[in-house]
Amino acid sequence: MSAPAAPTIAGGPVTPLDAPSHRRGDRIFAGLARGAGVLILVLLAGVALFLVVESVPALTASSSELPQGKSFAHYVGPLAFGTAFAAAIALLIAAPVSIGVALFISHYSPRRLAGVLGYLIDLLAAVPSVVFGLWGIFWLAPQLQPGMAWLGTHLSFIPFFAGPVSATGRTILTAGVVLAVMILPIMTAICREIFLQTPRLHEEAALALGATRWEVVRMSVLPHGRSGVISAAMLGLGRALGETMAVAMVLSVGGGVSVNLISPQNPSTIAANIALQFPESSGVAVNALIATGLVLFVITFLVNFAARAVVARRKDFREGS
Amino acid sequence: MAKRIDVSDLNIFYGDFRAVADVSMTIEPRSVTALIGPSGCGKSTFLRSLNRMHEVIPKARVEGKVAIDGQDLYEPAVDPVAVRRLVGMVFQRPNPFPTMSIHENVAAGLRLNNRKAKGDALDDVVERSLRGANLWDEVKDRLDRPASGLSGGQQQRLCIARAIAIEPQVLLMDEPCSALDPISTLAIEDLMHDLKSRYTIVIVTHNMQQAARVSDRTAFFTISGAGQPGRLIEMGETPEIFSRPGEKATEDYITGRFG
Ligand SMILES: Nc1ncnc2c1ncn2[C@@H]1O[C@H](COP(=O)(O)OP(=O)(O)O)[C@@H](O)[C@H]1O
Ligand SMILES: [Mg+2]
Numbered sequence: 001m002s003a004p005a006a007p008t009i010a011g012g013p014v015t016p017l018d019a020p021s022h023r024r025g026d027r028i029f030a031g032l033a034r035g036a037g038v039l040i041l042v043l044l045a046g047v048a049l050f051l052v053v054e055s056v057p058a059l060t061a062s063s064s065e066l067p068q069g070k071s072f073a074h075y076v077g078p079l080a081f082g083t084a085f086a087a088a089i090a091l092l093i094a095a096p097v098s099i100g101v102a103l104f105i106s107h108y109s110p111r112r113l114a115g116v117l118g119y120l121i122d123l124l125a126a127v128p129s130v131v132f133g134l135w136g137i138f139w140l141a142p143q144l145q146p147g148m149a150w151l152g153t154h155l156s157f158i159p160f161f162a163g164p165v166s167a168t169g170r171t172i173l174t175a176g177v178v179l180a181v182m183i184l185p186i187m188t189a190i191c192r193e194i195f196l197q198t199p200r201l202h203e204e205a206a207l208a209l210g211a212t213r214w215e216v217v218r219m220s221v222l223p224h225g226r227s228g229v230i231s232a233a234m235l236g237l238g239r240a241l242g243e244t245m246a247v248a249m250v251l252s253v254g255g256g257v258s259v260n261l262i263s264p265q266n267p268s269t270i271a272a273n274i275a276l277q278f279p280e281s282s283g284v285a286v287n288a289l290i291a292t293g294l295v296l297f298v299i300t301f302l303v304n305f306a307a308r309a310v311v312a313r314r315k316d317f318r319e320g321s
Numbered sequence: 322m323a324k325r326i327d328v329s330d331l332n333i334f335y336g337d338f339r340a341v342a343d344v345s346m347t348i349e350p351r352s353v354t355a356l357i358g359p360s361g362c363g364k365s366t367f368l369r370s371l372n373r374m375h376e377v378i379p380k381a382r383v384e385g386k387v388a389i390d391g392q393d394l395y396e397p398a399v400d401p402v403a404v405r406r407l408v409g410m411v412f413q414r415p416n417p418f419p420t421m422s423i424h425e426n427v428a429a430g431l432r433l434n435n436r437k438a439k440g441d442a443l444d445d446v447v448e449r450s451l452r453g454a455n456l457w458d459e460v461k462d463r464l465d466r467p468a469s470g471l472s473g474g475q476q477q478r479l480c481i482a483r484a485i486a487i488e489p490q491v492l493l494m495d496e497p498c499s500a501l502d503p504i505s506t507l508a509i510e511d512l513m514h515d516l517k518s519r520y521t522i523v524i525v526t527h528n529m530q531q532a533a534r535v536s537d538r539t540a541f542f543t544i545s546g547a548g549q550p551g552r553l554i555e556m557g558e559t560p561e562i563f564s565r566p567g568e569k570a571t572e573d574y575i576t577g578r579f580g
Binding site for chain 2: 111199201202204205206207208209210211212215219220223224226
């Protein structure tokens with residue numbers, strides 16, 4: 001009770017200009033926010049450190065000690081390629097579909113239908129990846145197989161369809177389609193939110209010039225959503241790069257590097273390879289798997305940096321006023 | 322190329338709410354018509370019914386007739402997109418496309434509806450429109466810079482340039498100066514003087530002096546209470562309305578006893 005009493009005017013307490021009670025809330029919040037930020041950095045650094053430390057034995061081992069008797073670079077190369085290839089196929093399919101669906105929901109469909117569609121797509125996000133894997137093996141692969149056979153017969157001069165054609169349909173194309181379906185919900189949800197936030201002012205600017213609905217989308221909605229769409233694509237790509245179960249289940253692996261979309265001999269992906277090889281590995285082979293994980297970590301980082309660079313490039317053309 | 326607008330028995334709705342009731346008026350070509358009245362009396366709503374921008378709001382609809390040189394804009398066969406090319410609009414807040422350059426903004430309307438405008442011809446139109454909006458000298462050295470780098474007044478003149486680039490017959494302006502400083506406001510008022518020789522201009526304004534300065538004819542709208550529709554009280558030559566209004570409500574409003 002030695003604290004000085006708060007000054008009063010006409011009996012009521014007044015708040016001094018620097019009331020400490022106000023600042024306490026600020027301080028607690030600032031502390032929490034800073035703590036959360038530091039925690040994320042520490043976690044990230046911890047994971048990176050673990051990966052690096054555990055990778056060292058594999059990186060310094062001779063070829064003969066490593067799985068398949070290859071040097072680490074030769075071991076991880078095809079896996080990294082397969083990872084990037086499958087994720088690229090997924091993104092190539094998912095990006096236009098999710099942008100289209102998001103535009104339909106935000107600007108074309110009647111309001112009630114939009115609600116139902118949005119809900120269905122969110123549900124898709126809740127399906128476990130094992131289920132997608134099963135769906136890929138037992139439904140999608142047999143459906144796609146005849147199409148791939150046709151491509152192998154008629155378009156085999158294109159390296160992507162060079163054959164021999166997989167009899168099961170469990171190719172990297174199928175895996176890419178499964179991945180595309182898996183990343184569709186998050187990409188669609190983000191795009192939809194971004195498109196809905198287009199300022200009315202800018203949509204009306206286009207309308208008043210005599211723009212059709214599609215032209216409003218092109219002039220106002222898409223430019224406004226550009227950086228958000230790129231972020232959505234990067235989130236989707238990140239998920240596709242790291243997805244394990246579905247790919248491990250669907251893909252029939254042959255190793256090697258190939259852009260062939262329809263063959264039974266597909267490059268595996270880093271994540272799927274870890275899942276499949278880990279139970280049978282011991283000693284330095286485990287370190288080799290962890291080292292491939294480190295490579296995946298680095299790839300994901302590079303993708304994110306690239307995305308940021310793209311978003312920042314036309315910064316001064318964004319709303320600055 | 323300016324055209325006369327004939328409005329008869331126009332009622333404008335938002336869902337079940339009638340915002341504007343029974344308006345009939347004639348808007349003369351090659352002149353500036355000012356719409357004045359208290360907030361919420363339906364000036365913006367009425368203005369937006371003249372280029373069919375009202376109907377882009379969900380559940381909004383219009384009953385009655387708006388004819389430009391005899392052609393009813395609300396006939397079923399009329400394409401609202403075509404109406405909006407005929408009747409340009411400038412909004413209360415400057416709204417250039419933020420991701421486009423100054424040049425692209427002015428050219429935006431010319432590229433619509435599969436029109437192929439390219440190269441020199443396009444540059445000519447852009448220059449002519451920017452000159453028409455008294456903006457050319459200020460921006461001619463930075464046409465490829467983003468429009469968001471301009472001041473508010475410059476952005477509004479850019480929006481006017483964008484609107485006149487597609488050569489409309491009519492130009493609607495909804496409080497075009499309300500977000501601007503006095504100097505920019507004067508620049509736009511001067512511009513209206515220049516533009517009225519070629520366009521039919523309808524301007525909504527909150528500012529009595531502005532209405533008196535820029536307009537040839539003035540229409541006064543008001544509402545009798547909350548939830549009531551706005552109505553046109555009277556319309557006439559601007560000096561007449563301001564010196565000898567025919568209605569008590571008009572006089573109260575322009576002398577500041579109301580609104
Ligand atoms: N988008 C809208 N939805 C429903 N009612 C609206 C909408 N816009 C305006 N209104 C109503 O219509 C009436 C007229 O508004 P407005 O035309 O903006 O008036 P003013 O421009 O004269 O201030 C007001 O009662 C307003 O609340
Ligand atoms: Mg208004």
